[in-house]
Amino acid sequence: MNKLAIIGAGSMAEALLSGIVKNKLMDSKQIWMTNKADHEKLIALQNQYGVQTTYDLEAIFQDVDAVILAVKPKDAAEAISYIKSYLKEGLLLISVMAGVGIQTIEKLVDPSLAIVRAMPNTSAAIGKSATALAINTKVSPTQLELSLNIFKTVGLTTTVQEDQLDAVTGLSGSGPAYIYYLAEAMEKSAIDSGLEKDVAKELIIQTLIGAAEMLAKSKKEPEQLRKEVTSPGGTTEAGLKILETYRVQHAFIDCIKEATAQSKRLGEHIRAGMKMNS
Numbered sequence: 001m002n003k004l005a006i007i008g009a010g011s012m013a014e015a016l017l018s019g020i021v022k023n024k025l026m027d028s029k030q031i032w033m034t035n036k037a038d039h040e041k042l043i044a045l046q047n048q049y050g051v052q053t054t055y056d057l058e059a060i061f062q063d064v065d066a067v068i069l070a071v072k073p074k075d076a077a078e079a080i081s082y083i084k085s086y087l088k089e090g091l092l093l094i095s096v097m098a099g100v101g102i103q104t105i106e107k108l109v110d111p112s113l114a115i116v117r118a119m120p121n122t123s124a125a126i127g128k129s130a131t132a133l134a135i136n137t138k139v140s141p142t143q144l145e146l147s148l149n150i151f152k153t154v155g156l157t158t159t160v161q162e163d164q165l166d167a168v169t170g171l172s173g174s175g176p177a178y179i180y181y182l183a184e185a186m187e188k189s190a191i192d193s194g195l196e197k198d199v200a201k202e203l204i205i206q207t208l209i210g211a212a213e214m215l216a217k218s219k220k221e222p223e224q225l226r227k228e229v230t231s232p233g234g235t236t237e238a239g240l241k242i243l244e245t246y247r248v249q250h251a252f253i254d255c256i257k258e259a260t261a262q263s264k265r266l267g268e269h270i271r272a273g274m275k276m277n278s
């Protein structure tokens, strides 16, 4: 790839930029970035990563191979109409916007445009994202490989059908927040029980890393691993009984389903807004 443009310069855009630069996927001088109006942020990114930043769309799009669209879903229509005249056949558009479907984007751009819809998560900032990608029929094998290579710089990648991306968003897109929520609860209870915050934090982090690595490395199902921690009449059993009383597993299932539904609703909301404006 000779040149990459990134539209939007927020946390997700920076995480991707950082991965691409760190893994030397391309020279940072070949990456062009812009945002809505935060000039200082662009200067900071330029200084930190050596990328090119500008509000001059002609300069950004001249001879560009791929464009990453990393604005908020609510800004999708405005951002796409801003760059629409530059989105030509042969170009690859990669969207990381939650909920915004490929069909919705197709309605806003040249129908021949190759589009990848990706759902990373914020662990991209440390190269540990779980990213799923879906593509439209215009994406060539080379463009798919390029997209996978971009997201591999920030973690694991997989491809799914487009209609599965809302479920991915509810599961692994929002997923880090569920784990942080658990970590918050662990920290609060540890402090209430008299542990020092620093000590508690260290123990919690290692417990989460250890459990995640057991899930990754052991061939056992999560249920089996849970049972192996739980001695009859022991501490874990006593603790888990409380989770059962509060139906916490059901709450997590409902949580992920609701996040998935919200991804669908976001997409519908944007589609409805487009119809009203057309």
Ligand SMILES: NC(=O)C1=CN([C@@H]2O[C@H](COP(=O)(O)OP(=O)(O)OC[C@H]3O[C@@H](n4cnc5c(N)ncnc54)[C@H](O)[C@@H]3O)[C@@H](O)[C@H]2O)C=CC1
Binding pocket: 007, 008, 009, 010, 011, 012, 013, 034, 035, 036, 037, 038, 070, 071, 072, 073, 075, 078, 079, 082, 096, 097, 098, 119, 120, 121, 122, 173
């Ligand atoms: N934060 C997360 O956990 C995840 C976010 N995403 C998606 O990534 C996208 C970006 O999210 P964040 O980086 O968290 O947002 P953010 O609010 O940090 O950044 C958004 C950026 O878009 C720019 N922008 C807005 N309108 C624009 C326009 N018309 N032209 C050019 N730039 C424009 C803003 O200036 C800003 O730089 C969202 O669509 C979100 O759904 C995807 C996966 C995970």
Ligand SMILES: O=C(O)[C@@H]1CCC=N1
Binding pocket: 098, 169, 173, 174
């Ligand atoms: O909450 C959100 O809408 C974004 C998308 C996935 C994670 N965060």
